[in-house]
Amino acid sequence: MAQEGMAPTAADTFPKLLIWHARVRPDHPALREKDLGVWQTWSWSQLATEVRLLAGALHTQGVVRGDHVAIIGENRPRLYAAMLASQALGAVAVPMYQDATAPQMVHVFQDAQIAYAIVEDQEQVDKMLEVREQCPELAHIVFDDPRGLRNYDQHGLVSYEQLRERGIEFAAANPQFFDEQLALGVASDTAALFYTSGTTGRPKGVVQTYAALIDRVRAATEFDQLGPDEDVLAYLPLAWIGQNIFSYAQALYTGYTVNCPESPSTVSNDMREIGPTYYFAPPRVFEGMLTQVMIRMEDAGRVKRKLFEHFMQFGRRIGGRILDQKPVSALWRLWYALGDILIYGPIRNQLGLSRVKVAYTAGEAIGPDLFSFYRSLGVNLKQLYGSTETAVFVCMQPDGQVRADSVGPPAAGVELRIADNGEVLVRSPGLLKEYHHNPEATADVLDAEGWFHTGDAGLLDADGHLRIIDRAADVGRLADGTLFAPKYIENKLKFFPQIKEAVAFGDGRAQVCAFVNIDFEAVGNWAERRGLPYTGYVDLAGKPEVLDLVAGCVDKVNADLAADPLLANSQIHRFLVLHKELDPDDDELTRTRKVRRRFIAQKYQVLVDALYGGRASQYVETEVRFEDGRVGKVAATLQLRTARTFSPVARAA
């Protein structure tokens, strides 16, 4: 049942939704962008006018139905308008990761045969010109920010301003054009191509239709009863479907306001100013916020620290229960209210989470401790499950049924099944149409009965909630046949603020070994407070004191694992601290920062061998690629440690 004020079913494409909002709430803010220190607002009617002009202009440039238009840059209102304008013409938007290097982009340009790119600034234009050497069909490049581009005279380069001028002329001469184009769009048209980061192999273009995207955002909107008054902050790449759904598709359905930060470095400040009411972030962002809080608390005075510790412990027991509206005694409620004044409220405010009605995390399993931290603060953080291929929403946790280890029951319209090998299968209106130009890959994931094979291993618990254990392909067995879920172990390690990334090995081996990446900020801060001098990352990561610190974390993880009979054998026997940060530029992480375990195992084969070979130290040399494409070398001799392991704890009856 549609809520009042919700878009009618006749508005079945994003451009039609835009025009509908421009009619029913013309002055309501659609987009805000902080520019020159001030939040500038674009109302729905302003956005609609802009899209009209731009669509006409793109038409004069030769964009026709079915064309692919690349959109590359930070979250900027003009890029949002460009995406809408392309879609109004029946073209397909291809949002791409703005921090990808030119060679990484070439594949997408070739695969989708892209002739038009609308990009943010000089940095992206330079990349486009590099891409064009291998993809000559890329004929038109539009840029938003003209800075530094004054003397570029390459063919096909045009500024957003110039394009807009053409749009004004065109609209004056062809006042009917836009509405005619709008009417041509239907729900079954392809809205966008999302290239998946691909933990394995080359990125594949996921074809999503308006029908699929709009159906899923409708389900999500109704699920949490969201309305046009929500505020969201758009600060993650638009190429990631998570951000695209929350700040584009769902905003266009619901009519809420999307806020674009001033620059990537001001996000936390801007978030505090906006106070989003609907928030979505992958676990690493929540992890980053927690690390900041922890660092600040370590620098705080004794009284504050004691208060913080007490109320966080108390909050872990009570906060979640209060959020879930479970019975809690009046005295505890009172004590929690005091904590809210002293600790929870101020922390929420510092993090910009004061106004959050619903926050979601997805994309990766979230550590139980991390998850409960936010819930004990009184932030209604919930989990959902989905992927690019399912237009995000497959499972969502309803209020009152939130748990750290599951992702909730299937969302409206979704059918769920667990295959015999443990893989999660999904049937939903939000499924991808296909992978672009890749029928084999499509056949691999979409079977004849319409089930999508997610590649995740999971199980449905007694309440019908889905529990994801790991990637189906990654779950392995130790040599003695017991379960080995690497991500589970890595997540446990990563909960420590001092540890940024971890990679666990153990499939087919007798024991588990791990690589650890320190968090430079947190450990650097720790070292400074101890008066421990260091020259840089490599030096800090190699300090014996730092190794001791990490060893302490590993011990705690082992103690935890020992308590779980299924996982007691997965205790970490040996570990090392890597001399360089794992980096997407070196292909060690995906663009969404998931560790590429197999690639890392190959790249650092010597280290893995040294760990299992029982050596005490190992020399290693690694190539690193800088952002501008230059290549350098980092070398270090790493110390390998053996961790303390615990005998399995017998479970109390």
Added chain:
Amino acid sequence: MSRTRHHNESALLKVERASLTFGGVKALTDISFDVREHEIRAIIGPNGAGKSSLLNLINGVYAPVAGSISYRGQVRSRMHPHEAARMGIARTFQSLALFKGMSVLDNIMTGRTLKMRSGLLAQALRIGPAAREEIAHRKVVERIIDFLEIQAYRRQAVGTLSYGLQKRVDLGRALALEPELLLLDEPMAGMNLEEKQDMCRFILDVNEEFGTTIVLIEHDMSVVMDISDRVLVLDYGRKIGDGTPDEVRADQNVINAYLGLAH
């Protein structure tokens, strides 16, 4: 990076046969050169070659004992620094000259002082025209903050920023004057490679976006060669080379000076 731009050939600044002495020490001897409008002009030379003295001469801190300086055709034998500022000459300093306890925003705002018209009292009370004026100035300053990509530090005290960022703020303060001629005293000194590259980009962008003429001093030759249109080379207070980066690079006198051959 190759620079192919069309310059206005007219000289903005002309120094003719200028000499400068401190007691018996000859800091500069018989130096002649000009700066054309919209160009990036580098002055290089080994330590103690007289680079900073020459900059101070242009800026009006020192007066030449012989020779003359003309700016926009007006000949001056002596110009006070505040006059230079009024004429549209701004500079940055090798050893930073910022208010460490003040925010980035306020530091750059100080660069607007010369442009403020309303009285002290009106400004303090923020009434009428003073409030409007402040908003206008703030807009200029915000544009500079955006340009230099220091939005995240707007409210931070300058003293807490890294050296590279402080240099950027110093440049911002000079830009707030909306200068015609910008003098940069070793803008890249003490920076790491990445910070140097950033600074180069900002200098090129200032030159291109605002059309500002830039004179910069640097002893790191490689940096200068990439971004300047013409290079003046000093050694022991004398001019030993002047021309495009390629000409200077091929000049035997310059090679000798930099390789430390006998004079």
